[in-house]
Amino acid sequence: MAEFTMELNDEQREVRDWLHGFAADVIRPAAAEWDEREETPWPVIQEAAKVGIYSLDFYAQQYFDPTGLGIPMAMEELFWGDAGIALSIVGTGLAAVGVLANGTEEQIGTWIPQMYGDATDVKVAAFCSSEPDAGSDVASMRTRAVYDEAKDEWVINGTKTWATNGGIANVHVVVASVDPELGSKGHASFIIPPGTRGLAQGQKFKKHGIRASHTAEVVLDGVRVPGSCLLGGKEKLDERLARARERARAAGGAGASPAEGPGRVKNAAMATFEASRPAVGAMAVGTARAAYEVALEYAMTREQFGRPVIDNQGVAFQLADMRTQIDAARLLVWRASWMAVSGKRFTAAEGSMSKLFASETAKKVTAQAIQILGGNGYTREYPVERMHRDAAIYTIFEGTSEIQRLVIARTLSGMPIR
Ligand SMILES: Cc1cc2nc3c(=O)[nH]c(=O)nc-3n(C[C@H](O)[C@H](O)[C@H](O)COP(=O)(O)OP(=O)(O)OC[C@H]3O[C@@H](n4cnc5c(N)ncnc54)[C@H](O)[C@@H]3O)c2cc1C
DSSP, rough: OOOOOOOOOHHHHHHHHHHHHHIIIIIIHHHHHHHHHHHHHHHHHHHHHOOOOOOSHHHHHHHHOOTTTTHHHHHHHHHHHHHHHHHHHHHHHHHHHHHHOOOOOOHHHHHHHHHHTTTTTEOOOOEOOTTTTTTOGGGOOOOOOEEEETEEEEEEEEEEEETTTTTTTTTTEEEEEOOGGGGGGEEEEEEETTTOTTTEEEOOOOSSSSSOOOOOEEEEEEEEGGGGBBBTTTHHHHHHHHHHHHHHEEEEEEEEHHHHSSSGGGSSSHHHHHHHHHHHHHHHHHHHHHHHHHHHHHHOOOOEETEEESSSSHHHHHHHHHHHHHHHHHHHHHHHHHHHHOOOOOTTTTHHHHHHHHHHHHHHHHHHHHHHHHHHHTTTTTTHHHHHHHHHHTTTSSOOOOHHHHHHHHHHHSSSSO
């Protein structure tokens, strides 16, 4: 029987220290500048590519760490450096995972290298699912893909929003409805190759935080892509749609998709989300830890009333709570990541739990850090106000905190709670 340990092994420690070095020496010093510029930090992505942090190989290696801790460890360190820059570095991964999860071997081999480019010519990719009227309610997606059999092409029309790297990506992965009657069961994912006509960037958003990460609308106007751009291929899609139609008929209506009923937590997509959510939790842990460290250092050196401010329980206890919550968040993230890699069933939505707790912790801890730094905390002379702005994203993207609570409550009760 395997020995229980909560210690990282030598290899993991080595990778963590290497990533920490990159985050401390390259990412953190660039953070304030790119936050102000509100632009994609291409030179930093290029540096990451040069040392091997910006590549599918690197994330695949972390993903295949048998303990499950490779990805959360990498996320925590990079986001400790800076959330906006780190999202610019890992954002392509969202689209890559979309292809890895649904694509054929040929699609994976063709498109993923084009998502990253190489160290001399780095590229990024975008994953476009959200729409103006379909955020949490993914099933109400309006973007439509219609098959043109004569030309073996798909014609895609619609507007995507809040897409990380949307419009500046070399490759876009777009989720569209191929059968609106089936709700989210009628969705399929498509590759939009570089330079495809009809795809355009809409407005680029000016944001509260993670401003070094590009977020924009993507407009799809009569976009035509070859049949080979449907992820997984037509045969697989037709089989999947036939099964979904059959189940819908058996359940008594086309709209009665499992996403809307108590069986929701059992479907495959939900299992995938449970496995991917801890990665976002780990990003939040990174930001929270960064702000906590700044606050601890400040509280130990800033003197008022003739003594360091940490010499007051009111300040010291806040730091004690901050660190306790960060460590608790990391443990939830690690538990869910270990469950995902060892094929354990998420019987209590442990992935959602980790994302919920870690993201709420990051918001709280970064606000406390501002308080501990007093006036300095409120200025851009110190990084904690940026970290607080950045932290607000974790309770919103990849499923809001309310949606995480909904998933947890449904999983615990088996009831279709609304
Ligand atoms: C910076 C940024 C980057 C993003 N990157 C991407 C990306 O790369 N690709 C992509 O596809 N999307 C991306 N998103 C979109 C993101 O996933 C959505 O914003 C998120 O899913 C929430 O959707 P919404 O904004 O429409 O909020 P809404 O769904 O409109 O929710 C509004 C409020 O109502 C609450 N609410 C909604 N439904 C319920 C319910 N049933 N019960 C209780 N409360 C509820 C929500 O929790 C929230 O507080 C990004 C968003 C941002 C801000």
